[in-house]
C-alpha cells in the first residue's frame with residue numbers, strides 16, 4: 001500500500017491531519033490518542049467538512065485555550081517527554097519524534113542555536129504537537145508500505161509572524177526542504193509551513209513528478225485561505241502499479257578491467273537498484289563492456305556522476321522503463337543453525353517464493369566449517 005502526498009497547494013500540519021482524516025482514519029481514534037498526551041486543557045480541536053472550489057474536504061483546526069497555555073516555551077526535550085509519556089503506539093511515537101527532530105535541527109541551523117535551545121513557533125508549541133502527533137497517529141493507523149510526495153509548492157512572497165516579516169519559503173522550511181524539488185506559482189503567500197515540510201521530509205522516501213498507482217481512496221485536507229486554485233492538500237492511498245525506473249547504460253572499451261568491481265560497489269552505494277555488466281564487441285572489433293544501471297529517477301544524477309567520474313566513458317544512454325516486482329517481506333527465523341532471514345515473495349497476496357538470505361548462510365557455513373550447499377539444503381527445509 002502506498003500513500004501519495006499531492007502538494008499542489010503546499011502542506012501545513014492542519015492540512016495533513018485533515019487529509020488523513022478525510023481519507024478514512026477514524027476521528028475518534030485520533031482524538032483518543034491525542035488525549036493521552038495529557039495537554040488537552042491547553043487546546044480544543046474542531047474537525048468539520050469544508051468546501052474549497054467545489055471540493056469537499058476536512059478542515060482540522062486546533063484552538064489554543066490561551067488562559068491555560070503553558071507559557072514557558074517548550075523545547076525539543078519537553079516535547080519528546082510529552083510524547084514518550086503518552087499512550088500512543090510505539091510506531092506513532094517514533095514517527096512524531098522523527099518529525100520534531102527535523103524541525104529542531106532546521107531551526108537550530110537557521111538561528112545558530114543548539115538543538116536543545118530552539119523554540120517552536122507556536123505559543124507553547126501546542127499546535128505543532130497536535131498536528132505532528134496527529135499525523136503520526138494517522139500514519140501508524142494506515143501503516144502504508146511506502147510514502148511518496150509530489151514536488152512541493154511552497155508559495156512565495158513574505159509572511160508576517162511573531163518576530164517580524166520572513167521570506168516565503170520561511171527559513172526553516174527552506175532548510176528542511178533541502179534536496180527536495182520545490183516550486184511556486186502565482187499565489188504569493190505561505191503554502192508550505194515548516195511543520196508541513198518536516199512532515200514530508202520525515203515520511204516520504206521519494207519526491208516524484210507523477211504517480212503510477214491503482215487508487216483506493218483519496219482525502220482532501222483544507223488550507224485556511226481561499227484562492228482561485230483549490231487550497232487543499234490531497235492524499236491518495238493506493239497500490240503500486242508497475243514501478244517506473246530508469247535504465248542507464250554506457251559502453252566502454254578502454255578501461256582497466258580491475259576498476260569494474262569498484263565502480264559497481266560505488267553505484268550500489270549511490271542507490272542503484274541493480275548493476276550488471278555485459279561483454280560486447282564494439283567498433284573496430286574491440287571487446288568492450290556495457291555497464292547497465294537500474295535506478296529510481298530521483299537518484300539518477302548521483303549515478304551519472306559516478307559513471308562520468310569513475311569510468312572512462314564520455315556518454316550515457318537513458319531509458320525510462322517499467323518493472324514488475326513481487327511484494328516482499330523479510331522474516332527472521334530461528335533455525336537449527338541460529339537466526340536466518342528469509343525473503344518471502346508474494347504475487348497478488350500468494351506466496352510464490354521463499355529464500356534464505358545468502359549472507360546468513362555464508363556466515364553459518366564459515367562459522368561452522370560446513371559446506372555452503374549443505375547449510376543451504378538444510379536451512380531451506382525450515383518451517384516458517
Ligand SMILES: O=C([S-])c1cc(C(=O)S)c[n+]([C@@H]2O[C@H](COP(=O)(O)O)[C@@H](O)[C@H]2O)c1
Pocket residue numbers: 012013107110121122128159161162163166170171172173190193194195196
Ligand atoms: O521566528 C519565528 S516566529 C518564525 C520563524 C520561522 C522560520 O522559518 S525560522 C517561521 N515562522 C513561521 O511560523 C508559522 C508557524 O509555522 P508552523 O510550521 O509551526 O505551523 C509559519 O508561518 C512559519 O513560517 C516563524
Ligand code: NI
Pocket residue numbers: 107110111172
Ligand atoms: Ni525559527
